[in-house]
Amino acid sequence: MAAPPTPVERLLLLADQYVGHNDTLDRLLRAGPQAEPDAHLASAQRLASATRTALKAVTDERLYESHALSDTVVRLQQLAFLSSASAEHRLPMARMLTALAPEAATGCADSVAREIRRRRWSATDAPDHELTATQHTALWEIACGHVVVTSSLGRHYVHFRGERVLIGTLRSLEANGLAERVPKSASSAYVGGPFQDRVRLTAAGTTALAAAISRPPTTTAPGTAPAPAAVKTATRSR
Structure with missing residues (x-):
């Protein structure tokens, strides 16, 4: 059985979900009036759920509280809120609400990685790909x-x-x-x-x-x- 993703991996996967979501919305916007007005609803709801799951994974690490970690938690809470809110709006506004989400999620991944490695890193850990x-x-x-x-x-x-x-x-x-x-x-x-x-x-x-x-x-x-x-x-x- 494959190991569950680490919090850092989960945040990078979340960023990828946002990239795919935004691309889907761009294609729907390109379709114009032919696009279903609620076509993005299910995707936005999945993103909100995935963001909350990523947030729980971070808090479950029980890292020592720091300004960087506090900012990361707030940023993830904001992303979850924006994803939920985007489900309640039509396409142009929905697309705007998640426009910066991929960068925000990768930034959170970097912040969490920094916090983990400052406290737990071992020199024996080695990546599969250099x-x-x-x-x-x-x-x-x-x-x-x-x-x-x-x-x-x-x-x-x-x-x-x-x-x-x-x-x-x-x-x-x-x-x-x-x-x-x-x-x-x-x-x-x-x-x-x-x-x-x-x-x-x-x-x-x-x-x-x-x-x-x-x-x-x-x-x-x-x-x-x-x-x-x-x-x-x-x-x-x-």
């Missing part, structure tokens, strides 16, 4: 919902927000089973444009990222906190 700095950064950006892929004339383009993610890094993550693309699941880059491929963490990618942020960094590790939003750019493969 990540390079660029892989670490890319996994973090993917968890935040910042990475999509498009293709044109046989070439693939990575669009990112925040830290740079290269196509070569993405391919290495995919080859190692740490990330995957969900075709045509993300909103278009411009009005009327084609849907983009969302890049999301696999179960192994979630475990690897959780292990990486749960271990003391030997140097300042990139991607352990959300970076300020930057203008969307792209890299391409030849």
Whole structure:
């Protein structure tokens, strides 16, 4: 029987649920009047429940109270409230209420990981996947919902927000089973444009990222906190 997810893994999984939820709402908004007005209701209710479950997992750790941990608990309570509230609104407002949820959930994962490793970390703990700095950064950006892929004339383009993610890094993550693309699941880059491929963490990618942020960094590790939003750019493969 597989072990239940750790609190850090659970928060990263929660972030992924929010990414998928927001992408679904974007597609429903694209459908316009044809979309069912309550099509997002069940998803929003599941998210509220998942957020409360993640919050319980954090509080069950019984970590020593700190300002960072208190802020994390409040942030998760806010996310649960916003998810519940989004179920009571029509699509445009519902989408706005959960817009920043993936970044908030990954930020909570980082805060909890810091609190746990400050008190309980053992040098014998080792992740299954040793990540390079660029892989670490890319996994973090993917968890935040910042990475999509498009293709044109046989070439693939990575669009990112925040830290740079290269196509070569993405391919290495995919080859190692740490990330995957969900075709045509993300909103278009411009009005009327084609849907983009969302890049999301696999179960192994979630475990690897959780292990990486749960271990003391030997140097300042990139991607352990959300970076300020930057203008969307792209890299391409030849």
